[in-house]
Amino acid sequence: MNSTAGKLYGLGLGPGDPELLTLKALRLLQTVPVIAYPCSEDGTSVARNIVAQWLRSDQVEIPIPLPFRAQESAAPYYDRAALKLRNHLDQGQDVAVLCEGEPMLYGSFMYLLNRLSGHFDIEVIPGISSTLASGAIAGHPLTYGNDILSIFPATLPIEVLRTQLAKIDAAIIIKLGRHFHKISSLLGELGLDDRALYLERISQPMQRILPLAAVNPAEVPYWSLILILSDRTPSASGDQSLGLNTSENALD
Amino acid sequence: MNSTAGKLYGLGLGPGDPELLTLKALRLLQTVPVIAYPCSEDGTSVARNIVAQWLRSDQVEIPIPLPFRAQESAAPYYDRAALKLRNHLDQGQDVAVLCEGEPMLYGSFMYLLNRLSGHFDIEVIPGISSTLASGAIAGHPLTYGNDILSIFPATLPIEVLRTQLAKIDAAIIIKLGRHFHKISSLLGELGLDDRALYLERISQPMQRILPLAAVNPAEVPYWSLILILSDRTPSASGDQSLGLNTSENALD
Numbered sequence: 001m002n003s004t005a006g007k008l009y010g011l012g013l014g015p016g017d018p019e020l021l022t023l024k025a026l027r028l029l030q031t032v033p034v035i036a037y038p039c040s041e042d043g044t045s046v047a048r049n050i051v052a053q054w055l056r057s058d059q060v061e062i063p064i065p066l067p068f069r070a071q072e073s074a075a076p077y078y079d080r081a082a083l084k085l086r087n088h089l090d091q092g093q094d095v096a097v098l099c100e101g102e103p104m105l106y107g108s109f110m111y112l113l114n115r116l117s118g119h120f121d122i123e124v125i126p127g128i129s130s131t132l133a134s135g136a137i138a139g140h141p142l143t144y145g146n147d148i149l150s151i152f153p154a155t156l157p158i159e160v161l162r163t164q165l166a167k168i169d170a171a172i173i174i175k176l177g178r179h180f181h182k183i184s185s186l187l188g189e190l191g192l193d194d195r196a197l198y199l200e201r202i203s204q205p206m207q208r209i210l211p212l213a214a215v216n217p218a219e220v221p222y223w224s225l226i227l228i229l230s231d232r233t234p235s236a237s238g239d240q241s242l243g244l245n246t247s248e249n250a251l252d
Numbered sequence: 253m254n255s256t257a258g259k260l261y262g263l264g265l266g267p268g269d270p271e272l273l274t275l276k277a278l279r280l281l282q283t284v285p286v287i288a289y290p291c292s293e294d295g296t297s298v299a300r301n302i303v304a305q306w307l308r309s310d311q312v313e314i315p316i317p318l319p320f321r322a323q324e325s326a327a328p329y330y331d332r333a334a335l336k337l338r339n340h341l342d343q344g345q346d347v348a349v350l351c352e353g354e355p356m357l358y359g360s361f362m363y364l365l366n367r368l369s370g371h372f373d374i375e376v377i378p379g380i381s382s383t384l385a386s387g388a389i390a391g392h393p394l395t396y397g398n399d400i401l402s403i404f405p406a407t408l409p410i411e412v413l414r415t416q417l418a419k420i421d422a423a424i425i426i427k428l429g430r431h432f433h434k435i436s437s438l439l440g441e442l443g444l445d446d447r448a449l450y451l452e453r454i455s456q457p458m459q460r461i462l463p464l465a466a467v468n469p470a471e472v473p474y475w476s477l478i479l480i481l482s483d484r485t486p487s488a489s490g491d492q493s494l495g496l497n498t499s500e501n502a503l504d
């Protein structure tokens with residue numbers, strides 16, 4: 001560990017609405033001299049866009065291009081990015097990596113962390129994940145009482161998903177993209193479709209919340225999700241008066 | 253729906269550090285005239301304590317006493333609280349209910365929502381849940397690649413937990429309290445104890461992160477949790493250099 005080195009921050013930015021940044025993430029964003037963020041090949045960065053209003057011209061920016069072609073290894077991309085961050089850290093500059101959602105949940109930050117951990121002081125600032133925010137955004141509780149809540153990537157094999165989804169209390173299925181039709185069919189087969197809600201671009205201006213039947217599978221972005229409500233709550237398409245069919249005992 | 257009525261907000265405050273409030277929660281906290289919060293019988297409110305520095309003397313405060321004795325029904329407590337909130341909403345006053353963590357995840361706000369939904373305009377502001385923040389706080393990724401992440405209440409029957417935990421990728425076990433010994437023994441039996449970390453009072457001044465063996469079961473608060481790391485990551489007690497044994501393919 002280099003004691004004169006800079007500190008590395010992983011800044012969770014939340015699901016997209018700049019107002020869903022934490023006070024801590026905003027403070028660090030405004031004080032750290034070097035800001036890094038993942039971007040696509042053309043330089044577009046969703047993470048940077050979330051906080052663009054607060055970035056200053058005297059801050060150094062490090063775009064981290066990531067591959068978006070299926071099956072291409074991202075390892076060389078992370079290797080190159082880690083080297084760039086290391087150069088700044090070695091010079092004693094703090095570096096903040098911007099992370100959509102929660103950095104430690106299915107995030108690309110983990111692959112930079114893997115490469116720099118042990119060499120530098122690192123702090124990860126939690127952010128609001130679109131997964132758990134989906135209930136608040138849709139206006140439906142995620143869990144009641146002793147419910148188990150599971151998060152499934154839609155990229156899992158169909159047999160795994162069929163077995164696992166058959167016995168859920170409540171679930172969130174992420175990384176939909178081109179897997180939407182597979183998931184939607186499976187939920188129909190399992191009788192879960194009337195407890196399911198589709199959410200896209202949560203908290204952003206283009207946010208959409210739809211029943212599964214209203215979704216065009218050809219237009220499903222990768223970062224969309226399906227929320228499967230606890231069966232202790234009324235159906236997603238049901239009325240807003242949730243009723244009192246819930247466990248309301250005190251803490252046990 | 254009463255169109256001249258006030259609006260009800262559920263404000264997610266995050267796990268305890270006031271800096272983990274979102275900008276949106278802080279803005280609403282400072283503009284809504286009536287602030288309600290759960291409290292214990294002696295009036296202590298963890299939620300109010302998180303934001304005490306921002307409350308103003310011209311804001312009306314509504315403490316919501318909740319029972320903390322096991323097996324006592326909370327329903328009459330929520331009935332009384334809903335009636336108080338309704339009185340303010342009917343007079344056209346906006347009301348914000350303070351919620352630790354994420355309001356829609358195992359939160360008491362849901363029981364107020366059930367009682368007031370359909371009658372008033374309601375907006376829930378997501379907050380950072382200590383569950384998903386545990387990875388950032390402990391410095392360990394929660395999930396890699398296609399991992400499934402599940403959240404289990406420790407209050408579930410032991411047989412259910414044994415079956416479910418035997419096949420997890422990664423998990424978070426909440427509501428430990430007096431169930432700690434049961435859970436800790438089960439994790440030992442399942443060979444999961446070396447992937448487990450205990451976290452208490454996440455992001456608060458008294459925060460503690462311990463291996464299971466170092467925990468005194470008699471001192472485990474209700475709102476503590478055990479994080480079980482993905483087995484694609486090194487053990488919780490292992491070195492900080494996480495290595496590259498992870499899936500790093502591009503989006504698929």
